[in-house]
Amino acid sequence: MTYEPLPVLGSVGPPRLLAGLDTAARLDRVSHLTVHGALPRHRPDELVDLAQNIDLRGRGGAGFPFARKLQAVLRSAGARDGRTAVVVNGSEGEPSCLKDTALLLHAPHLVLDGALLAADALRAEEVVIGVTRADVERSVRAAAAERAPAGDRVRVTRLPERFVTGEGTAMVGGLNGGPTLPSGQKVRTSERGLNGVPTLFSNTETFAQLAVAARLGALEYRTAGLPDEPGTVLLTVSGSTVVETPAGIPLPYALQLCGTDIGQGVLVGGYHGRWLGPATARQAALSRRHLAAYDAVLGAGAVLPLPEDTCPAGEVARVARWMADETAGQCGPCVRGLPALAQALEDAVAGDRSAYDSVERRMRAVRRRGACSHPDGTASFVASALAAFPGEFEDHARGRGCGRRVLGALPLPSDEDQSPERLVVDWTLCQGHGLCVDVLPDVVRLDADGYPAQASMPVPGRLRPKALRAVRRCPALALRITE
Incomplete structure (x- = not known):
């Protein structure tokens, strides 16, 4: 079974996107309107001006100006039959990211507000939200149903859970009924996207930010x-x-x-x-x-x-292997280059000096040659790690490893199954204070009586620092970490 972690939420100062979630686990339609108020409508030029005035940029990674996306879709639609679409990228194929999952699970109406606001300005007939998690799919479907009849324009589609799913042409391809893989073609979704029409494509947080800005106005939005x-x-x-x-x-x-x-x-x-x-x-x-x-x-x-007690070289090699396994399988740099790079790293960490010497050559072999950005991004990750931890990789390659275990501090989907450590409850001491679940909600679940539901729980490596905090905070000294 795929491990689907639930995010722990917090804020620095008054929250905007996460407003209301300090008292409610999820904002339904009524509670959403109570917290955020009604959403004003915007003409196309007003929406473009708003996005420009707050310098709204895509929050999915590339940081492309949202106003320019809007303008591009409007131009493309004006040159054709006027038809447009809006696509919300709700895919987080990378295990290190949970922010869009947090919004779609806990504040889905804020995302729908932004998407429908843009759809109204563009006169788009359909808003499609691409997701990869079953719980996210249920949450967004429920939110759309609460907004009927306006929610009838919203279609939620679950796509394969892969690193490359969130790439624009991959997601649009999957939503169009084809393979969820990068096309390798330089086709802008603003020109030809969903069902071949000009499409506004952006990620979950971007649309949520748009909904907040539409309510606050540019001047108030800029106070943070x-x-x-x-x-x-x-x-x-x-x-x-x-x-x-x-x-x-x-x-x-x-x-x-x-x-x-x-x-x-x-x-x-x-x-x-x-x-x-x-x-x-x-x-x-x-x-x-x-x-x-x-x-x-x-x-x-x-x-x-990266915590002090894990092996940097091993962590990087582990992620490089996962990235190689996430290949789209469409070009040589992905199919052959990334697995070869991952193997060279693994061999170097195991003490093979010649393999370490070949890593740079393996990185050069994939750079700027892929059908999408995945080979370049993976090579850059490895190059950055080599620059940040040169002594670690050198020592491992010479057979003088650091002696530390690989704790999985860089999260991967299989962390829960591979974790060597467990949080153990001593029932003779536990008094049901419940502080452990406050610190470690992704690991500890309470039963109906307020006690931990399990006596032994796996601890993903990335959550080890929080597990240690839970052990230290237990007033009854009833917790310990063991292998």
């Missing part, structure tokens, strides 16, 4: 964040905590609020992102401009600190 990057952002920290923060907060502060620290370094932007060493991470702020100084981007908002 930075002058050149207004508003809030959603971050997924350590693959488990989704926190809403104003743009530009210091990276160490964000980690501290989520109960973790910089450790050996921080991967920013997910598995197509960049590693920041400890010294750099201590100076970094979470904004486009600040991260650009370190050749990094926030991307889809994944922030992954």
Whole structure:
């Protein structure tokens, strides 16, 4: 069974996207309107102006200006028969990201607001939301049903859970009934997307931000964040905590609020992102401009600190293998190049010096040759890791490994099954305080009497720091971590 973690929610300052979720697990239609109020309508030019005035950019990774997408769809539709569509990318094929999942599970109406607002401005007949999780599909379908008859325009489609599913041409292909794979063609969805019509394609958080801005107006929206990057952002920290923060907060502060620290370094932007060493991470702020100084981007908002007690080389090799397995299978760099790169890394970590010497050659073989960005992104992830942890890889390749285990601090879908550690309850001491579930809701579930439902629970590597906190916080000293 696929492990589908539930995000822990938090905020720095008053939340906007996550407003109301401190008292409710999910906002239905009535509670959503109570928290956010009615949604004003916007003409096409008004919506473009709003997106420009708040510098709204796609929150799925590329950061493309949303206003330009709107204008491109309007131009394409005007040159044809006027038909358009809106597609919400609700796919998070990367295990380090949960922010869009958090919105669709807990605040789905905010996403539908933004999508329908854009659809009305574009006169789109249909809004399609592509998702990959069964629980997300149920949540969005329920939200659409609550909005009938307007919700009748919303179609929810579940697609395969793969890293490449969220790529624009892959998702549109899947929604059109074809394979959910990158097409390899440079075709803009704004020109030919869903059912061949000009399509506004953006991710879940982008539409939610649009709905917030439509209610607040540009001036009020800009009171949070930075002058050149207004508003809030959603971050997924350590693959488990989704926190809403104003743009530009210091990276160490964000980690501290989520109960973790910089450790050996921080991967920013997910598995197509960049590693920041400890010294750099201590100076970094979470904004486009600040991260650009370190050749990094926030991307889809994944922030992954590497704990001190795990092996960096092993963690990177493990992710590289998973990325190779997620190949679209359509071009040589994916089919042959990425598996060869992953094998070279694994052999180097196992003590093969010649394999280590071949890693750079393997990376050159896939760069700028793929049908999509997956080979480039994977090679960049590996190159960034080699630059951030050069001594670690050198030592492993020379047979002088660090001696640390690979704890799975970089989350992968199989973490729960592969975890070597378990959180164990001593029933002779447990008094049912329930603090453990507050710290570790992804692991601990309580029974009807308020006690842990299981005596032994697997701890994914990325949640080990929180498991240690749960052990320390237990007033009855009833918890321990064991293998």
